[in-house]
Amino acid sequence: MEKGIVIKSTGSWYTVKTTKGDIFNCKIRGTYRIKGIRATSPVAVGDRVEISGIEKDNTSVIEKIEERKNYMIRRASNLSKEYQLIASNIDQAWIIASLVSPKTFLEFIDRFLVTAQAYRIPAFIIFNKSDLYKKELLEELGGLIKLYGDIGYPSYSVSAKEGKGIDFLKQELKGKTTLISGNSGVGKSTLINAVHPEVKLRTGSISDYHKTGKHTTTFAEMVELDSNTFIIDTPGIKGFGVVDFDKGEVFHFFPEIFKVSGKCQFNNCLHTHEPGCAVKKAVEENEIASSRYESYLSILDLDEGRYRGGR
Ligand SMILES: Nc1nc2c(ncn2[C@@H]2O[C@H](COP(=O)(O)OP(=O)(O)OP(=O)(O)O)[C@@H](O)[C@H]2O)c(=O)[nH]1
Ligand SMILES: [Mg+2]
Ligand SMILES: [Zn+2]
Structure with missing residues (x-):
């Protein structure tokens, strides 16, 4: 058995980086349940796992998932009884939002924050695409930053495209594992590329996004910025169904x-x-x-x- 961390998940295959630094594509054996919850995929990026010996084709099998410090989770779809584990073992969760192309609904932000609060994960709101905002939107933005800041959620305005506010974010990432989530097209991957240009995650063009409705990032993936700083990029989601709280x-x-x-x-x-x-x-x-x-x-x-x- 070797220990490692799940750095990428496709839902059926998992990329595991071992403590030695080797990378294996893994499958899972058997079934796992999270406190009685049915999940679309029982393994998430960020999971610490043990994998068994290497098979002939250089793949391996996840035999054990270590207890999670925490995780972000949502309903797979509205009314669904199935849940999607978004990521685990994170220090903070950033929701990337935009007031235009595409507009993030406040309800989406609030549902994300409720889930983070429930699982005791510090949450930030990053309003991206500030370069696109004119007078009225800038006023709206100011109001939202104050609203959420007063409640206790640090909120910032940045432009990943123009590199505005990025140096500050770099400081906030240092030494932590950060989950990046939000609607498709808000600029999650662009933002990560801006923070760490060597990464070069694939980003989509807005016109592609509107034409095809395709998600540019299709798998959750952990990116290592330095030996103790990690970012988890995730595919865009349309809604955020919260779990069944009392x-x-x-x-x-x-x-x-x-x-x-x-x-x-x-x-x-x-x-x-x-x-x-x-x-x-x-x-x-x-x-x-x-x-x-x-x-x-x-x-x-x-x-x-x-x-x-x-x-
Ligand atoms: N004007 C402007 N455009 C931006 C900014 N950030 C990202 N974009 C554009 O928004 C589009 C989508 O960016 P992505 O980074 O692929 O968005 P994403 O959130 O990763 O999308 P998914 O992977 O589909 O979830 C691209 O055309 C980017 O160039 C920004 O700060 N300003
Ligand atoms: Mg992306
Ligand atoms: Zn009351």
């Missing part, structure tokens, strides 16, 4: 809602219709952003499928 638990993952919930009249308040609800009052008084409150309600209403969690 209804009474969801507001714990909205820090600003949780903060005022202690003042609600009923201690089992779900903040939807109850009398004496301090959360609803705070929304009315604009102390809690209505976009955030709507995201909260949409997660409670998961079964009605208002939000599409598909790819």
Whole structure:
């Protein structure tokens, strides 16, 4: 047996880099379950694994997955009972967003943040493509950076294309394993290339993206920036279906809602219709952003499928 880390996943084949630095294509044997959850693929990039001897064709088999420090996970699609493990053993998760081509919905951002919060993963929001924003969008951007920054999520505006804000991001990456996630076309791979030009990940052109609807990055892949700095690039996703939380638990993952919930009249308040609800009052008084409150309600209403969690 040899120990290694999964650096790329296609869903059926996994690339494992061993502690010696050798790279093998591996399959898995048997079935794995994550705390009773059914996953589309039981192994994720970032997993520490043990692989068995090398087969004739230079492939190997993953025999054991070490316990994960944490992981990001989402529903494979809306209403699906299957989950997709996005990555594991990460120090922080960055959601890359854009206000244009394509526009990232706030609900998507909030669902990502809720999941990161639930699994205690520090999350950042990186608004990319700042070079494309004119007056009104710049104002909107400023508002969003303040909104999320005040809640406690560091939020930045960058342009991967023009290299703006990239040096600062480099500092934030140092010594950590960072997951990069977001819609297709927001510039995840371009951003990683800007941070580390030697990497040369494949990026798509927006026109290709609109014409074919194809995702440029199709596999999750871990990129080594230096011996203790790693970035995980992932394929773009359309929606972010959150796992099946207890209804009474969801507001714990909205820090600003949780903060005022202690003042609600009923201690089992779900903040939807109850009398004496301090959360609803705070929304009315604009102390809690209505976009955030709507995201909260949409997660409670998961079964009605208002939000599409598909790819
Ligand atoms: N104007 C502008 N375009 C950008 C910027 N960053 C990326 N792009 C363009 O956006 C398009 C998509 O970039 P990618 O890096 O492939 O996007 P991605 O998020 O990796 O997409 P998937 O791999 O499909 O998930 C490319 O045409 C990039 O050149 C930016 O800061 N400004
Ligand atoms: Mg990409
Ligand atoms: Zn309440």
